[in-house]
Amino acid sequence: MDKVRKIGDVVLSFENISLSFGGVKALTNISFDVREHEIRAIIGPNGAGKSSMLNVINGVYHPQDGEIVFRGQHRRDMNTYESAKSGIARTFQNIALFKGMSVLDNIMTGRNLKMKSNFLLDALYWGPARREEIEHRKKAEEIIDFLEIQHIRKTPVGRLPYGLQKRVELGRALAAEPSILLLDEPMAGMNVEEKQDMCRFILDVNDQLGATIVLIEHDMGVVMDISDRVVVLDYGKKIADGTPDEVRNNQNVIDAYLGVAH
Amino acid sequence: MAASSPDKVVGTLDTFPHLLLNHARVRGDRPATREKDLGIWQTWSWRQVAEETRAMACGLSALGFKRGDNLAIVGDNRPRLYWAMCAAQMLGGVPVPLYQDAVAQEMAYVLENAGIKFAIVEDQEQVDKLLEIMGNGPALNHILYDDPRGMRHYTQPYIQSLDEVIEMGRIHDRTQPDFLDGEIALGRPGDVAVMLYTSGTTGKPKGVCQTHASFITAAQSGVEFDHLGPQDDILSYLPMAWVGDHLFSYAQAMVAGFTINCPESGDTVLTDLREIGPTYYFAPPRVFENLLTTVMIRMEDASAIKRRMFHAFMAVARRCGAEILDGKPGVSAADRLLYALGNLCVYGPLRNVLGMSRIRVAYTAGAAIGPDLFRFYRSIGVNLKQLYGSTETCAAVCLQPDGEIKFDSVGKPAPGVEVRIADNGEVLVRGKMLLKEYYRRPEDTAEAIDHEGFFHTGDAGFFDEDGHLKIIDRAKDVGKLASGDLFAPNYIENKLKFVSYIKEAVAFGQGLDKVCAFINIDLGAVGNWAERRNIAYSGYTDLAQKAEVYELIRQCVEDANADLAHDPMLCASQVQRFLILHKELDPDDDELTRTRKVRRGFIGEKYRVLIDALYSEKRSQFIETQVRFEDGRSGMISADLRIMEARTTPSQAVKKAA
Numbered sequence: 027m028d029k030v031r032k033i034g035d036v037v038l039s040f041e042n043i044s045l046s047f048g049g050v051k052a053l054t055n056i057s058f059d060v061r062e063h064e065i066r067a068i069i070g071p072n073g074a075g076k077s078s079m080l081n082v083i084n085g086v087y088h089p090q091d092g093e094i095v096f097r098g099q100h101r102r103d104m105n106t107y108e109s110a111k112s113g114i115a116r117t118f119q120n121i122a123l124f125k126g127m128s129v130l131d132n133i134m135t136g137r138n139l140k141m142k143s144n145f146l147l148d149a150l151y152w153g154p155a156r157r158e159e160i161e162h163r164k165k166a167e168e169i170i171d172f173l174e175i176q177h178i179r180k181t182p183v184g185r186l187p188y189g190l191q192k193r194v195e196l197g198r199a200l201a202a203e204p205s206i207l208l209l210d211e212p213m214a215g216m217n218v219e220e221k222q223d224m225c226r227f228i229l230d231v232n233d234q235l236g237a238t239i240v241l242i243e244h245d246m247g248v249v250m251d252i253s254d255r256v257v258v259l260d261y262g263k264k265i266a267d268g269t270p271d272e273v274r275n276n277q278n279v280i281d282a283y284l285g286v287a288h
Numbered sequence: 289m290a291a292s293s294p295d296k297v298v299g300t301l302d303t304f305p306h307l308l309l310n311h312a313r314v315r316g317d318r319p320a321t322r323e324k325d326l327g328i329w330q331t332w333s334w335r336q337v338a339e340e341t342r343a344m345a346c347g348l349s350a351l352g353f354k355r356g357d358n359l360a361i362v363g364d365n366r367p368r369l370y371w372a373m374c375a376a377q378m379l380g381g382v383p384v385p386l387y388q389d390a391v392a393q394e395m396a397y398v399l400e401n402a403g404i405k406f407a408i409v410e411d412q413e414q415v416d417k418l419l420e421i422m423g424n425g426p427a428l429n430h431i432l433y434d435d436p437r438g439m440r441h442y443t444q445p446y447i448q449s450l451d452e453v454i455e456m457g458r459i460h461d462r463t464q465p466d467f468l469d470g471e472i473a474l475g476r477p478g479d480v481a482v483m484l485y486t487s488g489t490t491g492k493p494k495g496v497c498q499t500h501a502s503f504i505t506a507a508q509s510g511v512e513f514d515h516l517g518p519q520d521d522i523l524s525y526l527p528m529a530w531v532g533d534h535l536f537s538y539a540q541a542m543v544a545g546f547t548i549n550c551p552e553s554g555d556t557v558l559t560d561l562r563e564i565g566p567t568y569y570f571a572p573p574r575v576f577e578n579l580l581t582t583v584m585i586r587m588e589d590a591s592a593i594k595r596r597m598f599h600a601f602m603a604v605a606r607r608c609g610a611e612i613l614d615g616k617p618g619v620s621a622a623d624r625l626l627y628a629l630g631n632l633c634v635y636g637p638l639r640n641v642l643g644m645s646r647i648r649v650a651y652t653a654g655a656a657i658g659p660d661l662f663r664f665y666r667s668i669g670v671n672l673k674q675l676y677g678s679t680e681t682c683a684a685v686c687l688q689p690d691g692e693i694k695f696d697s698v699g700k701p702a703p704g705v706e707v708r709i710a711d712n713g714e715v716l717v718r719g720k721m722l723l724k725e726y727y728r729r730p731e732d733t734a735e736a737i738d739h740e741g742f743f744h745t746g747d748a749g750f751f752d753e754d755g756h757l758k759i760i761d762r763a764k765d766v767g768k769l770a771s772g773d774l775f776a777p778n779y780i781e782n783k784l785k786f787v788s789y790i791k792e793a794v795a796f797g798q799g800l801d802k803v804c805a806f807i808n809i810d811l812g813a814v815g816n817w818a819e820r821r822n823i824a825y826s827g828y829t830d831l832a833q834k835a836e837v838y839e840l841i842r843q844c845v846e847d848a849n850a851d852l853a854h855d856p857m858l859c860a861s862q863v864q865r866f867l868i869l870h871k872e873l874d875p876d877d878d879e880l881t882r883t884r885k886v887r888r889g890f891i892g893e894k895y896r897v898l899i900d901a902l903y904s905e906k907r908s909q910f911i912e913t914q915v916r917f918e919d920g921r922s923g924m925i926s927a928d929l930r931i932m933e934a935r936t937t938p939s940q941a942v943k944k945a946a
Contacts, residue, residue, distance in 0.1 A: 167326035172437075177555035179327065230438060 033254060034062030036095075037238060038083070038206065043092035045078055052078040053089065053262045060206070065232050065239045067249045070259035071282060076242040077119060079259065080208050083240065084109045084116055110139060115204035117195045119211045119242075125184035129194050132183055133169055136201025137162045169197045173227060189220035196227060200235070207231065209241040213248055221245065225252055246283075250274060258282070302477040303500040305378040307542045309472070312338035315518055315545055321367040324552035324560055334545070337371060340454065344368070345375035346468055347457025348406065351430050355380035355474070358402045358483065360428075362386045362395070362418075363410025365524045365537070365550045368434050368450060372408045373538060377481055377500075378472050384483045384495070385529040387882045388414065389875075396421040398485055402495055402727060404428060408450060411435040415447060477501035482538075483727055484531050486679045495727030496531075496679045506682035506721040507539035509702045513687055514568075514649045520546035521566045521646075525557045530883065531679040532654060536570045539682070561643030569647050572654035574884060576672070577661055579642055581788045585816050601630035602667075609635075609667030614691050635668040644670050651675050653683060654883060656759065656778060658786030659695040666693065674698045676759060680736065680743055682721040686757050697756035707757060708742060714763040715749045716742040748776075765888065767798040773860035775803065777888065780861055783851055787844040788813045792873050794886055795863065796899055802864045804902040806895070807841055808872050814840070829927055832868045838932050841868060845934040853937040862936040865902050867909075869895075870927035876916045898929065907931055 039059035045052045053075045060066045068076050081087040082094075085104035094101050096112070104114075115136070123132050140162065141148075147155035170176055173193050178186060183194055192212060199207055212228065213221045229252055232239050243249045249256060250270040258266040258279050265278040273279055301307050311320065316335035323330050332340070353359065359376040361383050363369050373383040384402050386395055388410065395417060398404075407428055409415055415433055422428060432450045433439055439449065461468060481500040485493040510516070524537035537548045546568065551560040558579075587598050608623040619627075639645050650665070650672045657674060665672040671690070676698035677683035685707060688699030701707045705719040718741050725733040737743050748766045749759040760766060761778040769775050777795040780803065784793040792808035811828050814837060818825055825831035849862040873879040879891055892899065894913075901909035912926035 164326065167328075171326055174553065176327075176552045177559070233440075234438070 033064045036060065037062045037097055039095045040082075041093045041095070043079075043082060043089045043094070045075075045082060045087055045089045051262050053082070053259075056092075056259070056262075056264050058257045058264065058267055060238060060240055061254075062238055063232070063236060064254040065228070065241065065252055067253035067256045068240065068242050068259060069244075069246065069249055069256060073261075074259040075262040076259055077210060078262075080116070080210055080240070080242060084114050084208055110202065113203070113205035114208065115199040115202040115206075116208035117192070117199050117210060117212060119214065121188075121191050121195055123183045123191060123195055123198070126182055128180050128182055129175060129186075129197070130166060130170070130179050132194055133166045133197045133201050134162060136198035137165065139202060165203075166201060169200050172200070172230070173197050189216050189223075192216065192220075192224065193227070196224075196231075200231065200237075204237055206238045206240065209239065209243075211242055211244060213243060213245055221248060228252060302504065303377065303472075303475040303479070304374055304481060304504070304539075304542050305472045305475060307504075308334075308338055308341060308374050311542075311545050318518055318545070319547045320541075320545075321370065321548055321550070322564075323367050323550040324556070324563075327552075329549075329563070332367060337367075340368070341371045341374045341378065342461055342468055343454045343457035344371060344450070345378040345457065345471075346460040347453035347455075348375055348381075349379055349467070349471070350456050350460045351406070351453065353379055353381055353406050353430075355471075357381045357406060358384050358404050360384050360386055360399060360402070360404045360407035361409075361528065362407065362414045363388050363434065363528070364554060365526075365528055365533075366410055366434055367548075367550055369408065369410065369528060370524070370538060370548065370550075373482065374542075377475065378468060380471060380475055380479065382480050382483050382497075384485070385527075385534070386485070387527050387529045389527075390882060391876065392417045392420045397492060398495070399428070401492075402483060406430045406432075408432045409434070412438040415439065415442065419444075475500070477504070480724060482534060484529060484534060484679050494729060494732060497724045497727055498682060499724050502721045502723070503535070503539045503682050504543060505704065505719075506535060506677075506684035506702075507543040509704060509721075510535070510684060510687065511540055511544040513689070513702065516540065516544040516546060516568060516649075518545040518547075520544065520568045520648075521564055522546060522548055522568045522570070523551065523557070523561055523564055523566045524548045525551050525554075525560075526571070527882070530654075531677070531683045532570060532572070535683045536568075536651075558643065562641070563643075565643060565646040567646050567648050569644065569650040571650070571652060572883070573652050573657035573661065574655070576652060576657065576665060577785070580661060580664060581810065581813055583638065583642070584788050585813060588816065588820070598634055601626075601634040604630050605635060605667035606663070609669065610663055610693070613666055613669055613671065614693060631669065638668055639670060642670075647671065649673065653677065653698075655885065656782050658782055660786050662695050676757060678745060680723045681717055681719075681745070684721050685715075685717050685719075685745075688756075692754070692756075694752075694754075694756055697752060697758045699757065700755055701757070706742075707751075709750055710744075712763065713748040713750065713766070715745045715747045715757070715759070717745060718742045769797050769803070769860055770799060770801045771860060774858065775861050776858065779858065780805070780848075780852065780863065781886070783848045784845065784863070787848070789817065789840060789844055792880075792886065794873075794888065794891055795861075796892070796902070797861060800903060802903075803861045804899070805845070805863045805866045806891070806898070807845075807866055807868045809837060809841065809868060811872070828872060829870045829925060832870060833927060833930060835930075838868065838930060841866070842932055842934055846937075849934060850937040853939055859939040863934055864936060865931055865933055867898065867902065867929050867931045869898075870911065870929055871913060871915060871925050874915070877914075901929075901931060 036059045041057050043056045044054050068079055070076050082089050085106040088103040143155040143158050147153055170179055183191060213224050231237050253270055256270055256273045258273055260282040265282060266273050266276040301310055311334040317333050319331045320334040320337040321332045359381050361369050361372050376383040386398055405428055407418060415431055418431055429446060431447045432453055434450050436449050477500045479500060480497045481503055483495045483497050485495050522536060526533040541548050549564045551557045587595055604626045608619045608627055611619050612627055647670055650670055653675045673688040676686040684702050685705055686699045687702050708716045710716055722743050746763050747759050748761050748763040749757055752758055761776040765777055767775045775797045780795040781793040784790050789810055790807055791810040794806040795803055797803035809832055823836055845863050845866055852858050852862050875882050879887055898909055898911060908928055908930050910928050912924055914922055915925055916922045
């Protein structure tokens with residue numbers, strides 16, 4: 027399938043990122059870049075440092091060494107608030123939704139950063155606050171429509187099956203209208219049909235909303251099918267980087283996944 | 289204006305486009321169509337609908353659609369798909385709605401058979417199906433889609449958005465304002481208005497050609513019968529390809545001018561039903577059955593007080609609810625008081641939950657409804673009635689008049705309809721609402737309509753002493769046991785299916801010494817039952833073979849047997865042995881039709897070994913079956929099925945031979 031949105035310039039790049047916790051080296055000299063509108067996958071065996079890498083991107087972790095270039099700006103690290111403000115949204119490996127709140131309300135929380143009116147007006151639901159609320163609700167409804175979850179709009183998230191919760195979490199991330207979307211194992215624990223649905227949504231988000239996507243995934247099949255480029259980590263080191271085909275035939279990757287005879 | 293007295297113009301309102309334009313004149317600002325979109329109900333007035341339809345018709349014409357062409361319409365119930373029907377009719381074309389959940393190969397047959405060149409479809413999913421078909425079969429000239437989502441990659445010139453076509457049509461209509469009116473005026477009541485494909489319990493589907501006159505006649509008789517008017521609301525959620533939906537959501541809406549409401553998505557129908565609160569409702573028995581099952585499951589989980597209150601008042605309703613609804617005398621004052629109290633505490637809230645608070649008339653048809661199920665709805669104050677008809681008869685042969693409701697009849701012949709029972713028990717029908725023909729199948733047409741103009745319905749039935757028609761089964765299914773006793777498999781299956789734990793049943797016995805049955809359990813209801821008893825299971829196949837579940841189903845079968853024993857004609861058809869199938873019967877595996885009727889012959893072939901085992905002394909039988917998943921791949925399911933005996937009840941009536 028041809029992409030209508032052409033993959034653009036580098037928006038985010040990492041140079042020699044190193045991160046350690048005490049004596050444990052989580053990441054060592056990692057360098058790679060992310061281009062606009064592409065789907066970039068980070069894969070690797072357990073404990074390879076994938077989630078750490080994602081946490082560096084949106085500023086949860088601060089690397090000890092290296093440089094991040096984000097939209098032309100050179101910096102030591104990111105911070106969470108700024109990264110959210112500049113259009114980076116994410117989902118989590120272990121779903122982090124508000125279980126007691128409805129799907130709609132959860133998605134509305136994703137609009138948090140876009141809400142401008144003050145607390146008092148909000149409480150009174152008056153004037154600009156009212157207009158704003160209607161605007162946000164419309165946006166949330168568009169996301170609900172996009173992800174085909176109309177039937178659970180008012181259902182508390184805690185009562186939903188896992189696959190749907192994952193979808194709601196994606197919805198909340200989309201509510202921030204991100205330019206870069208970080209997905210931490212979006213398909214973990216899903217059955218085949220749910221995975222297919224999720225793949226379709228990820229492709230649609232990339233294609234129709236134009237978001238750049240960085241995703242971590244265990245399921246090699248899925249990664250190879252939907253990504254434009256893949257970075258492979260192993261024990262905190264980058265062992266390969268390239269298109270799915272290049273990576274698949276890379277001897278280092280094969281060794282890391284299948285093991286080598288010593 | 290002359291338009292202020294609409295009754296006078298009725299004479300010229302003999303085609304659907306005329307009806308639409310008349311509504312736009314007479315009640316231009318009243319709501320014609322609603323759809324829930326982005327969480328909000330959007331409304332189109334009759335005037336807007338007429339404008340949109342005109343534009344769509346002009347756009348189609350600009351693309352080359354002309355008189356006599358067939359237009360395929362595929363998708364869920366969306367306003368623009370309904371309007372597309374009228375747009376095609378304006379140009380003298382014939383809309384051909386297809387079942388939206390049909391797989392590509394099934395569609396291929398209809399597209400080929402109807403010689404389709406134009407298709408209006410809902411979304412990417414349907415476009416993909418058509419493209420798959422076009423790879424190796426009929427070529428379509430134009431595919432128009434309603435929902436643009438995901439459609440940007442499709443560069444084929446023959447795929448266009450409906451928006452574009454409507455825009456094109458607006459310009460066309462402006463530059464040649466007389467063109468469309470001229471086309472509409474050319475329409476004759478005897479023209480074919482719509483082609484509906486029969487679900488095909490037997491063989492390939494057949495295209496049933498219905499004229500404007502026949503559908504308008506059928507709709508008019510229903511509208512007058514139940515006093516429907518522009519103030520009524522209906523929820524349009526059944527497949528557009530089904531005659532029932534076409535009659536209620538299209539023909540009757542066009543005749544009476546009431547509002548059709550399209551749900552947000554297939555999964556939200558129950559919520560949408562509550563929000564709209566239709567006054568007029570139509571559903572096949574299966575939907576009523578599912579609603580009741582949901583209610584019963586939720587009641588089982590309710591607190592003890594609520595549960596007790598529910599059961600106590602339901603007993604009152606069973607005793608006198610239906611009689612009170614019919615206004616029959618003979619209900620004691622105490623019962624009336626209790627019923628009023630029940631209405632306040634149980635029936636009213638229950639109707640509200642079901643979305644049936646405003647219903648004046650509800651109909652069911654398509655399959656026989658279990659008497660107990662039927663009685664349940666009437667007893668809580670929902671005016672549920674039955675009607676009888678088929679695709680060939682515009683679903684309008686018999687209707688139950690208010691106050692003359694019987695649980696086991698389908699009512700009296702509609703005005704202008706002649707019904708006769710043939711010697712072999714088959715129901716024959718004559719009237720204006722009969723089909724014109726089967727599309728390109730003159731020999732089938734000749735076979736179905738005899739020289740006197742009677743249509744052979746294929747159903748077996750008889751008139752009771754009050755002139756109500758009773759349908760027992762399909763004529764070809766009604767048979768005899770080896771003992772010579774009557775065997776009506778549908779009747780037995782319906783008895784079994786009324787139990788909420790049983791989803792589907794298939795009875796065998798034609799020419800055999802006893803009746804045996806396949807059972808499909810209802811995964812929701814039995815699953816819930818199992819959970820409350822701490823029975824762990826991994827899925828349908830596992831649950832179905834649990835000893836406890838077999839015990840539960842045996843109880844249900846024996847209850848049904850006791851019921852059958854009441855009727856001397858059917859006493860011999862009690863189910864003696866049964867088994868629970870390892871997989872759910874599924875239209876994707878050709879075991880059910882798209883309207884979910886059992887394909888008895890096919891099942892008989894496919895599960896031959898199981899039937900043989902039922903009629904032997906075996907206690908179990910191994911079977912391996914191929915199943916098709918929703919994504920088109922297939923796999924195998926195998927299981928060792930247990931076979932169980934069920935106790936029969938001796939006949940209450942004294943056998944004269946004995």
